[in-house]
Amino acid sequence: MTDEEKGLETSIDVLIISSDDSIVETEEAESPQDENFRCSDHAERSLQRMENCLQNQQLTDVVLCVGERRISAHRLVLSACSEYFAAMFSSGLRESFQTEIELQDIDPDCLQELVHYCYTGCLDLKEETVELMLATSSLLQIPQVTDACSKFLEKRLHPSNCIGIALFADTQNCPCLLEKAHNFTTEHFMEVIGNQEFLQLDANSFAKLLASYELNVPNEEDVVNALITWAKFAPETRQENISKLLENVKLSLLSPSFIVDHIESEPLFSHDPKCNELIMEAMKYHLLPERRSISSARSRPRKSTVGKLCAVGGIDASKGANSIELYDLRANKWSPFANMSGQRLQFGVAQLGDKILVVGGRDGLKTMSIVESFDFVTKTWSSLPNMATPRHGLGVGVLGGPLYAVGGHDGWSYLNSVERWDPQTKDWNYVAPMTSQRSTVGVAVLGDRLYAVGGRDGSVCLQSVECYDPYTNKWIPCAPMAKQRGGAGVVAMNGCLYVCGGHAAPASYPSVARLECCERYDPKTDSWSPVAPMSVGRDGVGVCVLGDKLMAVGGYDGTQYLDLVEAYDPLANTWSLMAPMNMKRASTCTIVI
Template sequence: MEFTRFNLPMEWEERWRREKEQRRRAIEDRGQEGIEQDNRELRSIVAFNDSRMGLTSGRGKKEGSEDRRSGSEEGIEDTSGDEGIGEVHTYRSETYPNEIFKALKEFWDSSLLTDLTLTTHNGKSFNVHSIILAAISSFIQQRLRDGNGERIQNDDDQRWAVSLSPEVDLVGLKAVLEFAYTGAVLSCNKESRTSIVAAAQILDIPRLLEFCNEEERTKEGRSPKKEERKISALEQMKITLQSIEKLWVDRVGCNVILEVGGAVLHVHRVILAASSEYFRGMFTCGMRESHQTRISLPFLLASELDVLISCSYNGMLPLSWDCVFEMTCTALQLQFQPALSLCLNFLQQEMEASSCLDVASFAEAYEMTELLEEANDFVLRNFWEVSVTPKFQDLPAEKLLDIIRCDDLCVPSELAVFRAVISWVEADPEERWSQAGLLMSGVRFPLMTFREFREVRAINLRIECFGNKEVELYGSALKEFGFSLPETQDQCRVRHPKDALVVVGGDQLNPDGCQRIPNKELWFANSLRSGTGLVKAMEWRRLGEMPDKPKFRHGVAAMVGRLYVIGGCFYYTKDDIMRSAYSYDPVQDSWKRLADMQEFRSNFSVVVQEGCLYAIGGDKEINTNVDSVEVYNPDTDFWSFVQPLDQSLSGHAATVLDGAIFISGGFNCKYTCLVSMFLYHPERGTTYLSDMTHDRAQHCMEPLRGHLYVAGGVRNLGTFYTDQPACEVYDPVADSWTAFASLPVPHVGAASVVLEEKIFVLGGYCQDDYSESGLIHRFEPITQRWETMGKLPGAVTDIRACLLRLPQHFRL
């Protein structure tokens, strides 16, 4: 029975073969010394980038371990060549230990690829995987290293056996195997504990002994010390997988050699089969390779297979744009599903203007629907940035027309679409001027202003001056510009972001301006509309009402598909501050009352970190703010205090960037506006960073592209407050601040979100005259400008906002 290769799309197959041949020729030209130098450089680049990111190397081995795996034969070639591999990011799957051990247990239950027979004193036998037992048992590992097990005669799979001493009975051995494959022992109780401990002692399994001791302490009601915290089953499997990886690095128990491009790779069959459908079929479906100890794979690159094998042992993959497409091809070809998932995560999360069109072509060639949808959507929402890249000039005319005809196209004005088409045509005018007329049918000329339309006429005159009189764009464009109605649905650009911008609560003046009205409504932005010129609008829909009382100066966050609304005020007197908490499930369209906070809070901040909510500072009563911070665990429905701030604070802004909580400005205990910026850690407390250039409170701060953008709020002006229009951005690497465009109007007590890589500031008021406009402004980082996006539908002051994925029936 022959093993069938995965069929690749023709264009990628040809490219793959061509590059493989080029690399092999480079190896022959440069010799072994050059290859080893490349490998050293690759390891140093990966180590540098990973240390900078706080990660361990995705190649999962120590310096020199590569030589131990490949023996004295030819080394492993490098994929980077002389051009370098670009910036390397190590992607990690936190669930990988659970996934691979699930597959390993299935193999064990089916007696697939087992190579060790354990026999008890009374003759009971169990077939297991030696590498799994060796990872937890020093007794088995030593015999595997020394080769002291009893070989089974006439066995092509090189099986071996170990006879156990009488102290290891059936109960104890079953518990050992359960622990090896699942990280836990469900059968550990008072009756079985003696047998389990005896087996763990004979087989030298210290982690199982500690597990039994912890179980005993728990059942006796004794609380373990902090350093004796019970290790979860997932953590146990992580430790076991690390032990397996160490055995692989030391070439202990490796039972198959893969010959790839002159290099040899020593691996464990069962690990390859558990992480790759290709190798599972090769080793378990009766093929001749299932009995071979040396297998040739001439159609692969050793460098790529080496990295994929390493991922099989640790769930980590170092990736860069220079290698990700080839790595994805190989992972797909060999059906390394864990590695393929990491490659797809990289392609989605690291996508940028210069690479999105390549990602779209790749996804289309391989029929990866989800990735293709992500890439196409990236092109639509970043069209202006994409249109100035070299890849844009290579688009087929049909693809370009599909893009510019799409309603979801996001551009500052229709003039940007016209300019993009002209730049595409002028990249190859002889071939493309004939297609200009068709492409112009995708430009919505009625959305242009008179001033913008002048450029269309100027471009047409330039074309005529260069002798292209047969190309006449102006007449048809003028007809469409002058006689079409821009208000019609098919003329406006109407974009529907995947995540809905939800605004919650707030308050506002009643129509006669003599009374403030707290609000309990929820609204969401269903679509963003681009009209004539720079005219923008948002389509708002009512989502419902909060239970209980109205809220303003409250906390809002989204976590795991649910909306959380916490604390705040329901009116303006001393006793009107709340500590209640609610969650909203959009799938069920229902609210749930949660445990109250420990502290009354308004004018505070809420952030999400590692699956928990943090309520930070705030006012507990009128003119009295606090330094306390408390965390909400949704699994236990409980709030608990953590390390406090080093001073009382309210009206501040807090957000999370790269897993760290940053807090800026706010009022101190004397209600003076601050310039401070600091990191907050729930256990270590406050670490101060560089101060802002301007003092501010009741402002907005949002993370975008690795920076923190601060906008709006109030500032001190002698003995009173005034508006703070200045905006600034913080670079956490340089620990420095830089000014950016000031807000067009004051936004005090406004809400803010980042939607599709743009910052939205919503509502608020003007401190100088207390007027309310309800305007929404959006900051475009490419143009460094604020643009008006229309008005809020309801309350405008002290509102809060977040992004929430809503069921489709809300959006129809």
């Protein structure tokens, strides 16, 4: 390179093109480098130029004809926004070369607005035309507009229009809008059935609603009443579908009196042979409980009718969790509900009517005999007669009306004594004692018997199980569990006992292992069998049945208190994680209200 060339190289000025196309000269660069230039508003400015060309009818190369309406445009712009036009203009078919193209079954006003959108990216959505705009954009395959129209409709869902929007979304193949509309309908079902759209609902769509476990109803009786109202709106055409719809009602969960008074006597159902079969199946469910099938869809409750899971008190890191929180299965969410009247640990809980009874426990080191009642409606506490014996680590159960307080520890010794409280006379009386002393005992009612499962007697955790027969006032030994268990969760479900977790040695031992394994007891064969284990070994786990699932709540894993909640599906023999509690706690008492 010559000296002259070198001089030229070092004296080149750097030019920057500004957004208004002016050229700005910078200071002379000492050491020039390659540069990458990008105009930030290039795409917007280019489209503005194209829109100006469209308005001035310059360089347009296609005319879209809809009836008498003629809409000019540029093929390239339409193809860039619409897969429909992109395929049309690049397919090699005659439309690729025609300057005028006839379009059928398209609203001309919507087409005009969508052509304008292709140039500007802007569109005014209006309630009176949004469905037509969605249908047109769906046909022309402009997904951004289709999505915007769907979101517009989602925001305006109402009990009076949600069924119509769901049907429209189905015809337009808009799965997200269909799901949102269907979910809105199930959530607000009791409001929806009061609107005209519900009465005009077709049988297939109504069957889909009735089949949903998400249907938000206070009880299954309301579902039956809605079905009768719908059928009687046009009985001459809807009678033929009545059995198909009744199949999706949870008939087995209706009371026998309701089945007899409102279903069996209803001509809509009584004149249909298939409906009579369904009615008979439901009556057998009540008359022959030992033959119940856990796989029947008509005996699986909806999420809204299973009630709320209630976690009462327990032990936390501060050694005193006195709060009560509720779990909503539909929302999969825990929320604070109330507080206990004071600190109490290792108590028992049972439900009588709309009240929770909290029995015994200990306040710090002192073991208590007191019994309190909590009213769910008023959220108030009241005192009931004390037990004869102070007890903590006891188990409680309601069998045939009376409440039983089983075993526990009185502050000095492990107990085998059992007391029974009569809600009519308000008196406590002793019944036959157990054959073994049991504290942290699992208690459950199965059939017409009260079962005491495991626990510890001070030296060891127990494998033994016994059941109480109230007619003979005797405790009868049952087959022992496969594992020694103290502090296990015990519950009756589907004609069997389920035992979850616990520990296999006295809890005071520092190296005690917490169990994740679970067992099931079948009283017909007097035998135990293993079921799927929980995800974490824990004792002090609260268990109860919520709908068709067994819920395991909280516990202690040997190092920390848990907010962990798992649900067991007896059909699949699997556990699944649910929303955790708001507070980490063990020995919480769980019931369903």
